[in-house]
Amino acid sequence: MTDRLAAQFAFLNESDRLKSVLRATTLVDGSRPENSGEHSWHLALYALVLADQAAPGVDINRVIRMLLIHDLVEIDVGDVPIHSANGQAHASAETMAAEARAADRIFGLLPNDLSGDLQALWEEFEAAQTPDAIFAKSLDRVQPVMANLMSGGGTWVAYDVSFNQLESRVGVKIAKGAPGLWDWIRVKAVSWFEIHA
Amino acid sequence: MTDRLAAQFAFLNESDRLKSVLRATTLVDGSRPENSGEHSWHLALYALVLADQAAPGVDINRVIRMLLIHDLVEIDVGDVPIHSANGQAHASAETMAAEARAADRIFGLLPNDLSGDLQALWEEFEAAQTPDAIFAKSLDRVQPVMANLMSGGGTWVAYDVSFNQLESRVGVKIAKGAPGLWDWIRVKAVSWFEIHA
Numbered sequence: 604m605t606d607r608l609a610a611q612f613a614f615l616n617e618s619d620r621l622k623s624v625l626r627a628t629t630l631v632d633g634s635r636p637e638n639s640g641e642h643s644w645h646l647a648l649y650a651l652v653l654a655d656q657a658a659p660g661v662d663i664n665r666v667i668r669m670l671l672i673h674d675l676v677e678i679d680v681g682d683v684p685i686h687s688a689n690g691q692a693h694a695s696a697e698t699m700a701a702e703a704r705a706a707d708r709i710f711g712l713l714p715n716d717l718s719g720d721l722q723a724l725w726e727e728f729e730a731a732q733t734p735d736a737i738f739a740k741s742l743d744r745v746q747p748v749m750a751n752l753m754s755g756g757g758t759w760v761a762y763d764v765s766f767n768q769l770e771s772r773v774g775v776k777i778a779k780g781a782p783g784l785w786d787w788i789r790v791k792a793v794s795w796f797e798i799h800a
Numbered sequence: 801m802t803d804r805l806a807a808q809f810a811f812l813n814e815s816d817r818l819k820s821v822l823r824a825t826t827l828v829d830g831s832r833p834e835n836s837g838e839h840s841w842h843l844a845l846y847a848l849v850l851a852d853q854a855a856p857g858v859d860i861n862r863v864i865r866m867l868l869i870h871d872l873v874e875i876d877v878g879d880v881p882i883h884s885a886n887g888q889a890h891a892s893a894e895t896m897a898a899e900a901r902a903a904d905r906i907f908g909l910l911p912n913d914l915s916g917d918l919q920a921l922w923e924e925f926e927a928a929q930t931p932d933a934i935f936a937k938s939l940d941r942v943q944p945v946m947a948n949l950m951s952g953g954g955t956w957v958a959y960d961v962s963f964n965q966l967e968s969r970v971g972v973k974i975a976k977g978a979p980g981l982w983d984w985i986r987v988k989a990v991s992w993f994e995i996h997a
Contacts, residue, residue, distance in 0.1 A: 608984050611850055614849060615842070615845065615846060615850075616828050616950055618842065619842065622827055623831065632816070634820065637819070640837075640842065641837035641841060644837050644838060644840045644841030644868065645815065645819075647864075647868050648868055651865060652808050652812055652918075664861040667844075667864060667868075671841065713849065717849060721849075753813055783805075787805045
């Protein structure tokens, strides 16, 4: 039991470092960059509150668990903003390989049973093939859209993003798991880009 | 649907402010105060990883949901550190009344069905009578103990806390929902206080 708890807390203490990983997106009030720990909390709350936007059969409890762990690899790799490098860096082979190594290291701190369960959940999220993962990805994509709308443009201004780029890089993925959500927020994004283009 | 989503996002955007509420406890590396948003994330991760410390029958998915929302009232009230005012402020009648008003306001932003569900979950956490709430409270108490051990004393130094005060204010509540967890971390806390007394 003692060794098991030591491994559980080694993971929980290492996870604390996610609070120091900064994202390109700011808080809703624009006051500072968001960190990936508080981002993960906000997304889990999104899942709790927007569960009615998920397809039938999506298990919101699994979605919440996925979102709680989805960014832990950033402790080693950092956040790769979706609009950086003209939208090419986020899902590059290099980034994905580095994230896989980070997952081995970080989930590997846990006792074997937990390590296997949580790494499989992270891999399911990354693969974005199951209904739970597709919905989780939609939430991960919609939250920065709302933050940008609230904070005056945020990463759209910082990376000189067009509405078409937003739709192709982000909107398509939101719509895949939560079409009603993209319909609703798309209207607001269109207005923003019309005013600020 | 549109009005419903507007209410859901009014709540989610208001919740963002929890990322700006600072706690007395620091990050594990001692670099800065922890905010209540990232704290809520870390606690949900604690529940996921330490589920085997819960009593039989505890529903970890409900515990995670509770922990995701447990501190939202601090948007209006702020964090009241457990060791402040010689341990008397945290559960004062004034604090509890202010938190109840905050819950009405913040959960009241949601559509009625969600508002009722989440406020009931928060009240269950606060009352700390059900097995799920008792376990959630244990995690909320043990995380700052670990942060203080890792960061060199933290709030124990700041508020000149003795081991007996730690045990009566915090340890008893950890032990109530997670006796194995308190047994394990108590040994480490005793050592810390012996060295630093």
